[in-house]
Amino acid sequence: MAGPSMHTVAAEIAGQRIDNFLLRQLKGVPRTRIYRLLRRGEVRVNGGRIRPTYRLAEGDRVRIPPVRQAAPGETMAPSARIMERLESAILHEDDRLLILDKPSGMAVHGGSGIAYGVVEAVRIMRPRAPFLDLAHRLDRDTSGCLVLAKRRSALRALHAAFRDNAVDKDYLALMRGSLPPGIRRVDAPLCAEAGKGGERTMRVHPRGQSARTDFTPLTSYEGWSLVRATLHTGRTHQIRAHAASIDCPVAMDRRYGDERADQALRSKGLKRLFLHAERLAFDLPGYGRIEASAPLPGELQAVLTRLTEK
8 A cells, every 4th residue: 555645626526525536536445445534534635524525626635545445356346347338338428428227236336335336337437537426326226227427517417407307217117917008197205214124115105205106008918017107206216116005016126016926027037126217318508408218128028028928
């Protein structure tokens, strides 16, 4: 390990949170280690301690202590195979943002025992991009369209668009049961509560946050329906919680689903949550309309094919 290093914040980085700045500077170091450095005051800005939420200003002087990074053979950073997979999953990229087809099973960011996520991997993939951050999130087991901002101004614009429900968001889901033709609108507020093992669970409750999902059935199978879910709000686990609230949970949903019904799908080869962020579209100031779509992954398409077989 070398000694402490000093960094002067450039204009293009101003506004970035210190934790995200450190994750980029200390490639391969787990997020939990980054937060431990901040809690202990080992990272200093202009000679003083700061919180993980501190946003850097142009000209700030950041002192980073020596930190052991990944040694050869360790798995603190993504493998070459993961990097290649993410590179091939890019759906759209310009100088302000990047949209990729996130694989199921990969978290969007590291933490809570996860050494790295999509955003940490993309920062390694794009070392010359001074700023890279998530514009929104997808559950770890959900695949599909994920947006990352490459500039602070783009991140602000994207956050505003998601907050104001100005982003078109369509998902594909396999749901238990048979939905009647037409749009099934679920306009039901959601609130968080502690579930099994302390896991965060969302449920319909009159004192919750407003949430609206439109479910449109596409194809019916024996006991299941392939549905397009259109989000009009962006609450945590919204599709999964709303689907369960109408007694049509998403297939292989370990938190909100039906374990007994899922058993039949395991025999069809389904090993993951059947939820895929198929499409998103939004207006970005100065760039006009941006739209991206991700095809249904092969392993999910194979399950649908097996459902049609007698």
